[in-house]
Amino acid sequence: MLDGHKRKRRFRDPGRTRERLLQAAFREVHRSGFRSAGIDTILAATNVTKGALYYHFDSKEALGYAIVEEIIAKLVRDGWLRPLLSDGQPIDILIGIVRRIPARPEDIRAGCPLLNLAQEMSPLDEQFRKRLERIFLSWQEGVATLLRKGQSQGTVRRNLNPDEAASFLIAMVEGYGSLAKNAQDAKVWEVGIRNIVEWLRSLRAPRQSRRGGRRATNRVQGKG
Amino acid sequence: MLDGHKRKRRFRDPGRTRERLLQAAFREVHRSGFRSAGIDTILAATNVTKGALYYHFDSKEALGYAIVEEIIAKLVRDGWLRPLLSDGQPIDILIGIVRRIPARPEDIRAGCPLLNLAQEMSPLDEQFRKRLERIFLSWQEGVATLLRKGQSQGTVRRNLNPDEAASFLIAMVEGYGSLAKNAQDAKVWEVGIRNIVEWLRSLRAPRQSRRGGRRATNRVQGKG
DNA sequence: TCTAACATACAGACAAGTATGTATGTTAAT
């Protein structure tokens, strides 16, 4: 135990202070948006003072960029990119991921942190935009790669463009997220998930072209 | 010409002043978001003074509500609800509407005014939320009604839920709009429209169940 | 028709609060 990571809960633990500031800032930004997020609110939530915050972050913008790169990027990695590498059929993996998206009332109300920041800041701040776009691209690329894998395995239709299908999926997830957020109603989200899942099923290759036989509960492409 | 509506372009024209304020406020809110929209910016854009603005609107919130009810609601009426009543096959009508959504660079950059306000204000201000929800509901209801008409005419698949399909369409439109806004790239939007149109085509009833014969350019449901 | 009385539609300075960021002092750790 060479590093003093938590050997006694020291008075000064700059790494921890920084992390607590980041987490509190993320929550505040998630609730109020970046521009309306108050520095004082973050300080009150952490019992950290302004001097300490501005010691760790040069400005409010720098704090915002850190939220994107360290917290939101991690959410996408943990919620999507890593699960995308699971074992199993690509479509099943995607359905599992989509179904596991958090849907507690507070998540619905506040909306997707990534989309919220993108909506608010992308037209106003190119630095924000670039960082957010990187995350969107990694998300899309991850899904597209899995779909390509499914195509080469024969479980995903070959007549679809993996990049566009990935983008389609992301647009739907974020679109339904927005509708549910505005309705402030988790049911809107649940219905959305059902329809996204149905669409994902429609991406399966028809039975005869598959290698492993699989019972065809494949519903029609439209909607139930 | 009993009313003095425009008999000489008077110095005082309260109706026009109010309308100019509304339009300028809409543009400023569209660009900057509601909370970051500056009253002074609106005043500078219109050469109207603060006293005049607060004569016509009780508060900044009241101005925001008026933007929703008078401007954004009208955009949805003109861009969707009225066109939905056109002659022709429902799916064709929807495709036409979707294709006619403005896609100039400035529209892409700023994003959909309805979604922007909903994203920003719905979790924070119930009065905003309710007004915006009314618009979303009228939008969804209009699309659903047209789909039902198509079902009874036999041009739209009967195994779909019109309300959910309408919601699906709206989620896609707004989702792609968000992605394009974040990418600041009209191409993202164009690709989105292509995919939305393909999905809309997949809602057509199969040929044999239709009344009027129509050449079947119906592509597969997935993606090109 | 002329005018007194009043209402409407503004103008512009100012108040009050809130925001971020800085300057400087203090304490803990190496």
Next chain:
DNA sequence: ATTAACATACATACTTGTCTGTATGTTAGA
């Protein structure tokens, strides 16, 4: 003992909204 890691007080800018004043329009009465 030096410096990193804070604490505190304050400067500065910007926000919405109010307040008083004024010019114009409208109406009622003689």
